[in-house]
Amino acid sequence: MxxxxxxxxxxxxxxxxxxxxxxxxxxxxxxxxxxxxxxxxxxxxxxxxxxxxxxxxxxxxxxxxxxxxxxxxxxxxxxxxxxxxxxxxxxxxxxxxxxxxxxxxxxxxxxxxxxxxxxxxxxxKKLTVLTDQGIGLPSLASADAAGDLSLVGEGATFTMSGNDVPHLVYHLEYPARRMEVVAYHAKADGTKGKLVNPAVGQVASEDFLGRDTDYEVFSWDGSYPNKNDKLKQVKDGQYILELRVLKASGSASRAKDWEVWTSPAFTVQRGGDQQ
The missing domain is CATH 2.60.40.10 (Immunoglobulins)
Structure with missing residues (x-):
């Protein structure tokens, strides 16, 4: 009182x-x-x-x-x-x-x-969380040796050495209850194929994110956790990343409470045999 x-x-x-x-x-x-x-x-x-x-x-x-x-x-x-x-x-x-x-x-x-x-x-719930910031976000991006990012489209290739890994650049206009990144093998036509990580689903996740004033970056080094939480690495090949964001007041079981963005297909080409 x-x-x-x-x-x-x-x-x-x-x-x-x-x-x-x-x-x-x-x-x-x-x-x-x-x-x-x-x-x-x-x-x-x-x-x-x-x-x-x-x-x-x-x-x-x-x-x-x-x-x-x-x-x-x-x-x-x-x-x-x-x-x-x-x-x-x-x-x-x-x-x-x-x-x-x-x-x-x-x-x-x-x-x-x-x-x-x-x-x-x-x-x-009707407010858009993932907004484009006037530059087409979310987007796949590459980085130079200094770490400076450039937005890229389909056909990008990453050696997975140093900064040369796929980056997801995104902007959260409003807080999010959960964010997930899911990796897929890409089909020959550039669409989503099988999950990279079927036992767990996502390759990364985070709960209770606040809005940001500029943009955020998720960098994928090609690793994913198995069901025993041990990290494995993807082989060379073509992949797609999917960014999933649950609205702050949304329910994880309701598909319409999620915003989903799917990256273009990209290539991982380190050379050598990967397990």
Whole structure:
């Protein structure tokens, strides 16, 4: 419970976090308590804040006011009692991902109290996590001896020596619950064939990733873990890497909660016999 300085009134809900609007609007109850010895009367109103939208790494600021309905415009709280105010907050912006908010304000003759609220428009699950950053990400990339990356397409060859390994360059616009990289043998027509690692599936994975402001790089050295967690190396040949990202509020068992990108076929050519 948060109390304003030098007042006998307190509000049980110091903030209201709305989440997204996938299931429609939100109804919340704000309870105002008076621990003083005289009644307190408040006018109840709403002040809207500035909303943000667009890319999380370069947001824009805009006017996007939520629809707020109050159960009362004035309340009187008797001594040592609490009074509820029901607040219905909704939006119809027609766009996913706008962060909006404001304050529920209670004003009396001698004090001002406020409860901030914030929410995300639309559905969080509909937001695209893997965005292209204007340069065609995700992408397969090669690196020179200094480690500088160049995006490449189908037909790239890697010796798996030093920096000369396949790199996946990607950007996470929003946090992800899980990321997996899966390797496949490539068919002659450049499409996915058999899994490189059928016993385990992925060659790498990571849980609970935050969004990034630029881009991330996964470098594959050709290794993969077997079911006993021992690392093995792929032989020379043609391969495809698949990048899989589970949305932050997604379920791993729901295919539509994953974003999947498949690399073009590339060649591993070290020379020599690989096991």
């Amino acid at each position: 948060v109390e304003a300085a030098a007042t006998s009134t307190s509000i049980a809900q110091p903030t209201v976090s709305l989440g997204d609007s996938a299931d429609g609007g939100h109804s919340v109850t704000v309870r105002v308590r008076n621990d003083g010895d005289t009644p307190k009367t408040y006018s109840v109103g709403v002040r809207q804040g500035v909303a943000t939208g667009g890319s999380t790494s370069d947001p824009s600021f805009e006017v996007a006011d939520a629809s707020v309905r109050l159960s009362a415009r004035t309340i009187t709280v008797q001594p040592h009692r609490a009074e509820p105010i029901t607040v219905r907050i909704s939006e119809d912006f027609g766009e996913d991902g706008i962060i909006y908010g404001g304050w529920i304000e209670l004003t009396s003759a001698d004090e001002d109290l406020s409860v901030p609220f914030a929410g995300l428009s639309g559905s969080y």
